[in-house]
Amino acid sequence: MTILLRASALDAFYGDFQALFGVNFQIARGEIVAVIGANGAGKSTLLKSIAGLIDNRHDALRWGDEAIGDRPAAEVVRLGIALVPEGRQLFPSLTVEENLLVGAYCGLRSAPWDLTSVYDAFPVLRERRDSRVTVLSGGQQQMVAIGRALMSNPTLLLCDEISLGLAPIVVEDIYRMLARIRDGGTAVVVVEQDIVRALKSADRFYCLQEGRIRLSGTPSEADSDTITAAYFGT
Amino acid sequence: MMDWLDVATQGILLGGVYALFALGLSLVFGIMRLVNLAHGDLIVLAAYFVLFTSSMAGLPLGVATALAIAAMFVLGYLLQRFVLERVLGDEIMPPLLVTFGLSVIVQNALLLTFGADSRRLQAGAFETGSVSLAPALKVGLAPLTTLVAAVIVIALLQLLFYKTSIGRAFRATADNPEIAQLMGINQRRIFAIAVGISLAVSVVAAVSLGVRANFDPSIGPARLLYAFEAVIIGGLGSLWGTLAGGMVVGIAQTIGARINPEWQILAGHLAFLAVLMIKPRGLFPGAGHDAR
Amino acid sequence: MMLDRPQHLPLVADPAPANTVWRATSETRLSRVARIAGLAALAGLILLPAIAPRTLLQDLFFVFTILTLAQLWNVLAGWGGLVSVGQQAFVGLGAYVLFAAIGLGSLDPVSSIAIAAVATAIIAALIGPLLFRLEGPYFAIGSWVAAESLRLVCAQFKSLGGGTGMSLQSSVYSSLPGLKSVQNLFGVRPAIARDIVLYWIALAIVVVVMLAIYRFVKSRHGLALAASRDNDRAAGSVGVRTDRIRFALWVAVAGMTGAIGALAYLQKARISPDAAFSVTDWTAYVLFVVIIGGVRTIEGPVVGVMILWGLIFYLSQYGSLYLLVLGVIAILVMLFMPKGIWGAASHRWNVQLFPTQRRLFRNAYH
Ligand SMILES: Nc1ncnc2c1ncn2[C@@H]1O[C@H](COP(=O)(O)OP(=O)(O)OP(=O)(O)O)[C@@H](O)[C@H]1O
């Protein structure tokens, strides 16, 4: 099993405020890893650190053998790391198709994901390709956000609370999609507050609490009481 | 009794000039929320560049213009990377003050280099030539070309924004700079290119200015104000709106000048203040998402 | 005790002894020393005409007027967030109202200055609501448009010299207060006595304006304004009507700017629209003085105006070169010393002569 990305003793700061404390984390090719935790635990901070939106110590993050902790976001995506940000964060003045095309801005890899394959995966987007994203439903917007990230053909896909505010049936669809993406060889990190949903599809999980990893393992070996304790810090 | 058709035509043609002045300003505001107080002086700088390479160094006007477009693009790129980038942020004061300082520097550097004399670009018969649009309506060739140039520049910018990858990058960055970086868009480079394009466009404005009228190092701020009025009247962020705004200023100035030559400029300012009073968000608020 | 060890808020983590009394103050030992030194300097400046040559008094008159304008712009832009580059509008208006009052209304110079201040404030109150519709950076250019419009309007008054301007008769100055006594006291010609009286008026205005600004920025209103500068909504939720304070500040600053314009042109005795509404003379200098010295400090503009004076002294023989140099210095300061020379020094050595931030001190007495 080849380790794609490894975080070692990762501390993250917003100005003077420290949000992550010595986090150790890793993910291998073809894995779905869940990161769970309560509000404010530091889940988004972990993903933003990986994606380069937060500057870290040079060797706190390694991509293969390369230390990438201090790479800016615009370069991290070129390595093959794509983030689906919390709250979707689409570009409101761009159409659906333009949002997807911006995702392919780097143009480094064009397979397997391009406009055609994203539209095949989310057929409803093909119908709305010329609409402004602001008029789409929440689920459709989430599909655009995922499609936009896929357009860069990432090796590692980071998904921040992609099920938030969506109907259960849509959530199931999206997670089926993630499993297919994983089967295509892409590693996937899913951040969720919904423990059950997250653990159902994940190969492994980490539980964050107040900026520290409290528990990690495979969903099958962890019992729900231990997880609840790590989650709420009781 | 004034000839209304003639006034309207002259005003619209003048509006083309002001729109050209305004496009660069509108562009950088739309993409990066930068208000460049040195915009007028940079247009004058471009005019002197063309003057120097054509009249003084003997290059044909077209070649000199092309050279100036390249030079001003590079200047804009470097200006953003080494100066403006350091002060762009949440506070509005630093970029205003730096561009104001730049305005004073450019003005006085031109004054020291070229003196205070009025200059003009030599364009041969083109300067004075005219065409008849209707039996009683003759318009100057130079003003007409200026208007056509403004329309072409706007159309090209629209193509750039809506049909190219870098255009999408501009608009995505304007929408949400942080997320745009996640797409691999290098914001610093995008902003620098935007300022570069803004100054490149200002060369077209500079040539149209220099062929039509005299210029000297001190006229920059006045051009900035006309440009600004065109942008505000048109509605922020709409390039076609800017063209319409330029025409409103142009027509107001032409009417003012017909009543009393001393009132030309004042009439333009008053029209602007009147629009501000009635429609503070401009005539076409949010009409387009051009450049935003 | 321990008055000279100011500590910044908050102080939650530091458990204080039971009998500690917290005292909020903005005074430091240094600021008291500065006050005494300031009073001594003021006394010296008041007495200066007894020994100083006329050119020095004229230079200092220029320094005082620019310093006043700089302080006014600093409070408007630095504290009020109203970054205007059109303050020449009010200099020009004040000057023109003075010329109208003296030339057409045959009033005496001092009442004319007062009338200029009031008239300028009224016009600012009229155009303010219009300009306030322009948000953020666009307010800056809008204020410039307003200034240009007012210049063009003033150039329309043929009775005030139209576009070419007019001069004041020297008989106008005979009604300056104290002129005769100064002539007798120092044994000087009327022209010199006039410069001395105008010097004193400028000195009085700069002192009063600086003290008033100092009081304002430390007042509840000033603090509310500073807090809201970057965040209107936050201030609104605290319940302070900062838009009203801002408007009042705009009007007051315009009025005082008008008074300075009137005084400056009373001294020059000759006016033209291009000079009185000059963006270089009345706004560029002023902005550079504030930037170089330090925005949002009372001391900064004082430092800045000294540097301006030095540059003009050494470089003005080279024509517009000194403006170029001034612009370059201003940009370099903005880039590498965004708080200005005074701001950087004050941060480095932790000195404030006019402390505008409150600090908490722990006192052992009860
Ligand atoms: N931009 C910011 N500036 C300062 N502090 C921040 C910022 N963003 C997050 N924080 C703080 O960092 C901590 C971790 O936040 P983070 O967003 O990573 O939590 P999260 O686990 O994603 O929570 P949620 O489930 O609510 O999304 C929180 O205490 C939060 O208040």
Ligand SMILES: [Mg+2]
């Ligand atoms: Mg989160």
